[in-house]
Amino acid sequence: MPSRPSHARGLDAFDRAILRIVQRDNKTPQRVIAEAVNLSAAAVQRRIAALEDAGVIARNVAVVDPDAVGLAITAVVEVHLRDERAATVDAAKALFRETPDVQQCYFVTGGVTFVLVIVSRDMRTYEALTRRLFAENDFVERYRTLVALDRVKADTAVVIP
Known part of the structure; x- marks a missing residue:
């Protein structure tokens, strides 16, 4: 992107x-x-x-409640790549960008390469996704999943100074 x-x-x-x-x-x-x-x-x-x-308003969308459409699992996933060469990072970005279940993806600093927010129907579906995205990909060294117990705040609004 x-x-x-x-x-x-x-x-x-x-x-x-x-x-x-x-x-x-x-x-x-x-x-x-x-x-x-x-x-x-x-x-x-x-x-x-x-x-x-001008791109200030990037999109006009409806914000859908995941629970209302049967997406019961929200997971925050830390992804560590095997290396951070440009080709590896670009391949990971492309994969995460193309995966509909990945709601948000951030390329970050601090010892983790990416932080993802993933929504899924259930744990079985999430497990299959983690196999495809992480376990079966040579560029992923390891990942850690944090499953959300409660959606305390999920807002799309940006503070306008």
Whole structure:
């Protein structure tokens, strides 16, 4: 995945106010946003389009409750690669990016190569996935799974300074 440019320097107070609203509920009518930020609905529409074009608004999605669709297991997995050569890291990134069960993937520092958040239907399904992603891959040295007992907070909102 290419690095993302920083757009924060080009955001004004109106853009930031709009972002605070739409990241909580992107179905908020533009006239309601306009009233809240003291702009016209047309100005809000133009600003939202510009924020999307600039990549500040990366996607418009529905956030689905995993439990509601039968995904009972959430696991946080630490992955240690055998080496950190560019080809090895790139292969791991591609594999994790292509795996739908991997909800989040972070290439990190601190003695661990990757931290993944994985959602799965049950432990049997999760075990099969770990075999494919970790146990049967030569580039993985070891991994450690932390199974979530309770989803205390899972938010998508970014703090807008």
